[in-house]
Amino acid sequence: MMLEVNNINVFYGAIHAIREISFQVEEGEIVTLIGANGAGKSTILKTVSGLLHSKTGHIKFLDTDISSANAYSLTRMGLSHVPEGRRIFQELSVEENLEMGAYTRPKGEIRDSMADVFDRFPRLKERRRQVAGTLSGGEQQMLAIGRALMSHPKLVMLDEPSMGLAPLLVEQIFDIIRELNQAGVTILLVEQNARMALQVANRGYVLETGRIILSDEADRLLTNDSVKKAYLGG
Amino acid sequence: MLFLSQLINGIQIGSIYALVALGYSMVYGIVKLINFAHGDIIMMGSYAVWFFIARLNLHPAVSIVLSILFCAFLGVAIEKVAYKPLRNSPRISLLITAIGVSFLLQYGMQLIFTPNPRMFSNLFPGQLPIGNFSISNATLVTIGVSICMMVLLTILVNRTKMGKAMRAVSEDNEAAQLMGINVNNTISFTFAIGSALAAVAAVLYCCSYQQIEPTMGSMLGLKAFVAAVLGGIGSIPGAVLGGLLIGIAESFTKGYLSSALADAVVFGILILVLLIKPAGILGRNSHEKV
Ligand SMILES: Nc1ncnc2c1ncn2[C@@H]1O[C@H](COP(=O)(O)OP(=O)(O)OP(=O)(O)O)[C@@H](O)[C@H]1O
Numbered sequence: 001m002m003l004e005v006n007n008i009n010v011f012y013g014a015i016h017a018i019r020e021i022s023f024q025v026e027e028g029e030i031v032t033l034i035g036a037n038g039a040g041k042s043t044i045l046k047t048v049s050g051l052l053h054s055k056t057g058h059i060k061f062l063d064t065d066i067s068s069a070n071a072y073s074l075t076r077m078g079l080s081h082v083p084e085g086r087r088i089f090q091e092l093s094v095e096e097n098l099e100m101g102a103y104t105r106p107k108g109e110i111r112d113s114m115a116d117v118f119d120r121f122p123r124l125k126e127r128r129r130q131v132a133g134t135l136s137g138g139e140q141q142m143l144a145i146g147r148a149l150m151s152h153p154k155l156v157m158l159d160e161p162s163m164g165l166a167p168l169l170v171e172q173i174f175d176i177i178r179e180l181n182q183a184g185v186t187i188l189l190v191e192q193n194a195r196m197a198l199q200v201a202n203r204g205y206v207l208e209t210g211r212i213i214l215s216d217e218a219d220r221l222l223t224n225d226s227v228k229k230a231y232l233g234g
Numbered sequence: 235m236l237f238l239s240q241l242i243n244g245i246q247i248g249s250i251y252a253l254v255a256l257g258y259s260m261v262y263g264i265v266k267l268i269n270f271a272h273g274d275i276i277m278m279g280s281y282a283v284w285f286f287i288a289r290l291n292l293h294p295a296v297s298i299v300l301s302i303l304f305c306a307f308l309g310v311a312i313e314k315v316a317y318k319p320l321r322n323s324p325r326i327s328l329l330i331t332a333i334g335v336s337f338l339l340q341y342g343m344q345l346i347f348t349p350n351p352r353m354f355s356n357l358f359p360g361q362l363p364i365g366n367f368s369i370s371n372a373t374l375v376t377i378g379v380s381i382c383m384m385v386l387l388t389i390l391v392n393r394t395k396m397g398k399a400m401r402a403v404s405e406d407n408e409a410a411q412l413m414g415i416n417v418n419n420t421i422s423f424t425f426a427i428g429s430a431l432a433a434v435a436a437v438l439y440c441c442s443y444q445q446i447e448p449t450m451g452s453m454l455g456l457k458a459f460v461a462a463v464l465g466g467i468g469s470i471p472g473a474v475l476g477g478l479l480i481g482i483a484e485s486f487t488k489g490y491l492s493s494a495l496a497d498a499v500v501f502g503i504l505i506l507v508l509l510i511k512p513a514g515i516l517g518r519n520s521h522e523k524v
Pocket residue numbers: 012015017035036037038039040041042043044084192
């Protein structure tokens with residue numbers, strides 16, 4: 001089992017944002033979490049990556065309990081989180097952002113990984129010395145994904161990678177997700193664009209105000225009436 | 235000749251302000267705290283060097299190294315004990331704590347070493363004559379050492395893995411954690427570097443002014459803070475520029491107007507900066523830097 005989340009409850013002060021949520025991600029899968037604004041999708045990813053902690057239950061990554069682990073220690077284990085809003089280091093150059101992605105890896109391996117990322121995203125190579133804050137939105141998203149790949153992750157969690165991008169770029173991002181998965185990377189995808197997410201995913205979980213209300217194979221969710229009505233525009 | 239000698243004096247004290255301002259700026263960049271105890275680190279460093287030389291009869295070079303290590307350790311300890319528990323508290327709690335730490339250090343030292351000033355003998359006596367003019371060795375050492383420190387710091391921040399991590403944490407603490415960066419270690423490292431620079435500034439200051447007392451850090455710290463704000467707090471070149479400008483402004487006021495006005499001019503500059511360009515000369519409003 002790649003990731004096992006068992007009965008977590010997460011609070012922001014008095015706000016009970018995540019209620020008794022459990023889900024699993026198997027090795028090699030693409031799993032998507034869909035839900036409206038404020039449903040708790042980002043909170044779940046932050047809890048898995050150790051930025052937040054659950055009051056109850058446990059989270060296991062590759063059969064190791066990581067419920068109370070520090071965020072920084074999980075990167076080394078093979079967990080990578082591309083946060084909502086990209087969160088690239090605007091003041092650092094493209095290359096330095098990628099180096100930060102490889103922070104936990106020995107210096108000798110960084111060059112090859114960077115070459116891989118540049119192969120995948122030639123635009124980043126052209127702009128390698130440019131300060132990341134000057135990149136376009138699409139390029140910043142490429143950089144955020146590239147940066148996450150620099151740690152050589154086994155599981156990548158993507159939080160709304162298509163947010164704010166033109167349709168053509170959205171297609172491109174989903175192509176990249178497919179390619180990564182074919183290359184053996186397991187993916188946990190959070191998306192507002194439920195249709196595209198379910199098209200690329202193996203399985204999906206539907207979230208409503210902090211609870212999972214539905215979970216199934218992705219193609220069955222695509223034809224589920226209540227999902228259609230609420231998330232696929234009828 | 236008055237002009238030249240005041241300019242050199244200004245650059246000399248300005249380099250000291252710059253070294254101290256760098257500490258304010260780096261710490262502000264990474265934890266968004268105006269560390270009001272930073273000035274007192276200079277005082278602690280001065281007492282440490284004095285103690286090692288005058289009381290323990292250690293070699294000056296050894297004493298300087300020990301005092302730098304002592305200040306680096308002290309800076310890290312203060313962060314761990316006083317600031318770290320408040321990392322998620324309102325900024326004002328942190329600020330008040332910093333002022334508390336400052337008082338603790340000042341009064342603690344008064345208790346141990348009495349409030350009386352101590353004499354500190356210049357480690358770099360002598361003059362270098364240049365034509366009909368001469369510069370003291372202490373001034374030359376101060377300017378030379380400061381330039382070296384700034385170059386080293388620039389290399390550290392821009393070229394090394396730790397330096398890049400410092401910049402990453404300054405900009406986005408959470409994203410930095412997701413990269414696998416241990417934020418606590420990075421913050422400790424920043425305090426260590428800032429405090430070590432303060433210790434260097436302490437030695438240079440003592441050699442020129444040859445007197446130390448427990449409250450000496452307040453005014454020095456405050457002026458360096460003004461320098462950091464003038465240059466743009468959070469910016470490394472800004473701290474250097476601000477330090478030099480404040481030093482030169484102060485020195486010219488002393489030379490051409492009156493010594494009594496020097497402090498007023500410095501704080502007048504602070505007020506002007508806050509009114510005209512609160513982000514400072516090289517500061518930017520949007521993004522944070524180390
Ligand atoms: N830092 C915070 N402090 C307090 N409440 C928060 C905080 N972050 C999120 N919340 C609340 O927790 C709930 C879940 O938020 P979360 O960001 O996880 O939603 P989301 O599903 O990612 O939404 P979106 O699609 O808009 O990104 C929301 O009600 C939100 O208001």
